Amino acid sequence: MSVSWKESATDGDARSGVLQTPHGDIATPAFMPVGTRGTVKTVDSEDLERAGAEMVLANTYHLMLRPGSDVVADLGELHDFMSWRGPILTDSGGYQVFSLEPEITEEGVTFRSTYDGSRVELTPEKAVAVQEELGSDVAMILDVLIGLPATREDTIEAMERTLRWAKRASNAKTREDRALWGIVQGGSDPDLRARSAAATAELGFPGFGIGGLSVGEEPAARNAAVAATVPELPPLAPRYVMGLGDTEGILDCVARGVDLFDCVLPTRLARHGKVLSQSGDFSIKRAEWARDTRPIDPNCACVACRRYSRGHIRHLFATREFLGPRLLSVHNLTYTLDLMRRSREAIHAGEFAELHASVTAQRSGRS
Numbered sequence: 001m002s003v004s005w006k007e008s009a010t011d012g013d014a015r016s017g018v019l020q021t022p023h024g025d026i027a028t029p030a031f032m033p034v035g036t037r038g039t040v041k042t043v044d045s046e047d048l049e050r051a052g053a054e055m056v057l058a059n060t061y062h063l064m065l066r067p068g069s070d071v072v073a074d075l076g077e078l079h080d081f082m083s084w085r086g087p088i089l090t091d092s093g094g095y096q097v098f099s100l101e102p103e104i105t106e107e108g109v110t111f112r113s114t115y116d117g118s119r120v121e122l123t124p125e126k127a128v129a130v131q132e133e134l135g136s137d138v139a140m141i142l143d144v145l146i147g148l149p150a151t152r153e154d155t156i157e158a159m160e161r162t163l164r165w166a167k168r169a170s171n172a173k174t175r176e177d178r179a180l181w182g183i184v185q186g187g188s189d190p191d192l193r194a195r196s197a198a199a200t201a202e203l204g205f206p207g208f209g210i211g212g213l214s215v216g217e218e219p220a221a222r223n224a225a226v227a228a229t230v231p232e233l234p235p236l237a238p239r240y241v242m243g244l245g246d247t248e249g250i251l252d253c254v255a256r257g258v259d260l261f262d263c264v265l266p267t268r269l270a271r272h273g274k275v276l277s278q279s280g281d282f283s284i285k286r287a288e289w290a291r292d293t294r295p296i297d298p299n300c301a302c303v304a305c306r307r308y309s310r311g312h313i314r315h316l317f318a319t320r321e322f323l324g325p326r327l328l329s330v331h332n333l334t335y336t337l338d339l340m341r342r343s344r345e346a347i348h349a350g351e352f353a354e355l356h357a358s359v360t361a362q363r364s365g366r367s
């Protein structure tokens with residue numbers, strides 16, 4: 001058994017289902033916390049389970065350089081290495097590599113390691129081999145990323161090379177017990193998105209990333225790109241918007257039929273003292289919380305909200321105590337994972353549009 005998805009409810013274009021993997025089933029729509037270096041910053045596996053995480057993401061780029069995918073394999077692959085029993089998805093490493101301004105040829109990309117400056121080559125075939133060695137349940141193809149704004153010509157060239165690389169990645173796959181998903185590109189042009197989606201679907205992948213979004217584009221452009229992509233993909237294949245994790249973005253994409261998300265945002269914001277909240281996000285560092293005995297969110301069941309006051313957490317940040325980023329990371333993940341649970345329940349109840357509208361209104365102070 002590899003990885004497959006089956007639908008359990010629909011509500012408009014939004015849908016809920018079950019993603020079956022060798023490491024258990026998860027309910028979708030789902031959010032994957034990001035374990036960049038095989039660890040979700042500041043939290044442990046039990047924190048993640050308590051927060052409601054069912055699947056996590058790990059970064060191939062970092063793990064192939066440190067400690068090396070062969071070391072991870074010797075330590076029992078990613079699941080044992082990072083002590084995570086549930087499913088794991090790995091990215092291909094492309095996103096990090098392309099941010100390093102690599103040398104790009106038809107063969108692949110060559111870049112300098114952020115750790116020791118050595119030259120490293122990544123090809124579509126090697127990205128698959130590394131991820132198979134890491135043992136993730138779902139591996140992603142190496143795609144070609146371009147900076148924005150990009151010309152239509154450059155967008156087409158990157159999209160077409162991604163398709164050629166996708167075919168090579170498919171041919172390089174050897175593990176039957178693991179899945180390899182394609183990635184749709186096409187920039188912010190709905191027409192190119194549709195073309196990329198149709199051509200990637202034709203390659204027969206069992207699941208699809210929607211890449212190149214959440215890179216600073218306007219919400220309307222992102223929504224148009226997703227809306228153009230989804231109808232071109234096979235209905236029973238999971239759809240995953242890569243790198244998106246803000247409340248409004250998640251709800252907009254769930255409304256358009258997206259099943260899976262990942263993002264560093266909840267934990268990165270937490271380390272900077274930013275609280276995600278149903279009534280609007282805020283900074284815990286503000287002076288007004290200094291003598292505030294209330295929890296950061298009275299409706300949240302996380303340890304930060306059950307046991308600590310705003311005043312105390314503000315103090316942790318003011319004194320740079322390690323517990324501050326940890327508590328807010330647990331809270332922000334709990335908040336985001338709870339949003340996914342509420343979305344799934346609303347889809348099953350046929351009330352997703354109501355949830356979407358009420359969350360948006362409440363957070364913008366309009367309720």
Ligand SMILES: [Zn+2]
Binds near residue numbers: 330331332
């Ligand atoms: Zn909380």
